[in-house]
Amino acid sequence: MSTAGLARTRVRRADIVAAALELFADKGYLATTMDDIGRAVNVRGPSLYKHVASKQDLLVEIMETSIETVLRDHRVAVGSTDDVGDQLRRAVEAHVRFHARHRLEAFVGTRELRHLSEGARAAMAARRRDYERGFRVLVERGVAEGRFRVGSVRLTTYSILDMGVGVSVWFRDGEEFSVDEIAYRYGDLAMRLVGAA
Amino acid sequence: MSTAGLARTRVRRADIVAAALELFADKGYLATTMDDIGRAVNVRGPSLYKHVASKQDLLVEIMETSIETVLRDHRVAVGSTDDVGDQLRRAVEAHVRFHARHRLEAFVGTRELRHLSEGARAAMAARRRDYERGFRVLVERGVAEGRFRVGSVRLTTYSILDMGVGVSVWFRDGEEFSVDEIAYRYGDLAMRLVGAA
DNA sequence: CCTACCGATCGGTAGG
DNA sequence: CCTACCGATCGGTAGG
Incomplete structure (x- = not known):
């Protein structure tokens, strides 16, 4: 043996x-x-x-790690400049980078939310709302400063977030575009959505 | 009794x-x-x-009905005019209407794909690719006709589709916007994405 | 349309 | 880190 x-x-x-x-x-x-x-x-x-207490524990660890990562990246992006246009652009780039590099985490994070225990699920949902709010606040400020021109802050924010999440579904390494290329192009697309292109 | x-x-x-x-x-x-x-x-x-042969059968029926519905709506939208700008706008409106009105079908359609039997899954995946291609072709034609100006046809098409799919996640009846209002606004957003706003 | 039930699966524990 | 196993669940069938 x-x-x-x-x-x-x-x-x-x-x-x-x-x-x-x-x-x-x-x-x-x-x-x-x-x-x-x-x-x-x-x-x-x-x-x-x-090594682990339960299967549920594994799911919780995966989800908590990834929401903390994306929130940290978001804070760094927004904190890197005072220009609201650049803030939104960099936040979108970070969002897209995360969803390309951590495709599986993004997948599991949204598709398996319902299999989290009640407490963990509520905590995760709150973190995800924090993340969304970060983008909405940027769009609002851009509008307030006369830099952006949108039909609805809420719908525009959802659009920006959802198109970035979509990257995690179709992205494959080594195809037409690199992660960075996609991030930059989605930054451009977001600028178009807020009327600042 | x-x-x-x-x-x-x-x-x-x-x-x-x-x-x-x-x-x-x-x-x-x-x-x-x-x-x-x-x-x-x-x-x-x-x-x-x-009444039903199996649980699997129920899943297949749900998925097939909804992909057929959205493909039919798409064909009607595109067939309603020759102007590629209006075609894309109406296709987006139909896309968004479907994802708002048939939230649950949209959910199940994407999240439970992997629980379809091999054959059914392949057939569904093919239908979904047909649907995507319909949008890509419109974006391509708009570019060829000089009506749209995009960085990448593929990324722009994904963005338009994914932001519409997102509606099924957050939409609730009787809130701020009606289905039609959302459809029109997403049509506007799509026009911005293709540089035709 | 119901009860009884088969066969298989699975998370987690016992006890080395 | 393993084998043996418990307890519970579940899709589907039998046979009214």
Whole structure:
């Protein structure tokens, strides 16, 4: 038994989370079994419980990590300048970068929200509203400063956010556009939407 | 037993499909049991098998009906005029109307694609590509005719589609905007995206 | 349209 | 980290 030669590094919690992310994105949370996740890191399902408390825990960790990442990126983008046009442009670029680079997190974050326990779900929903509000505030300020011209702040904000989220659905690495190219072009598109192009 | 007074009309297949749609949208396909669906139409789970062949069948019916609806609406919109600007505008309006009026179908259509059997999934994916192509062709023609000015046909098309899909996530009846108001405003936003505003 | 039930699956625990 | 296993759930069928 001790002679089996399979290269096998010690299982780390981060590997388990990464495997769970891929499986949740591919098959869905409910359809993914602890055995599936174990297989991806070369152990049996029950062995995972030495590293994680539950399957639910894995989902919570994935979602919390990604909302914190995108909120941090957003704050950095907005804090990088005082010009509301540049703020919105950079916020959109950060939004798109996140949704291209973290496609699976974005997927799982929206599609599996309902499988979060009640408390975790409410906390996540609140964080997501914070994020949306960040964009709405920028659009509002741009309008107030006479820089943007929009039909409806709310609809324009949703449009900007939703088109960026869409990137996570169709983006594939190594195709026509790089992440940065897409980010810049979506920045341009957002400027058009707010009438500042 | 025969004296129980509960108002109960005969169970129709359409009622079952409608109940399944609501449950699939709310809890997800896998988390919805045949007993859940039965309860919604006042029968036990096993009784449903007199009307439907399987739970999978319900999902297929929901998805096929909605893709056919949106494709039909799209063809009517595009066929209503020869002006490519008006064609795109009306196509966007139809797209948005569908995603506002058929929120749940839109939800289930994208979120539960992976729970379709292999064959049904491939057929659905093909229909969805047809739909996308309809928009891409309009954007291309507008550019060729010198009416639109875009950075990338592909990214602009995705943006237009994705922001419309987003309506199904946040739209609620009886709030700030009616379905038609949203449709018109999204038509305006699409015109801005293609540089024809 | 119902009850009883089969067969399979799965999260998590016991106890090494 | 593993095997054995519990308890619960669920789609679908049998047979009225």
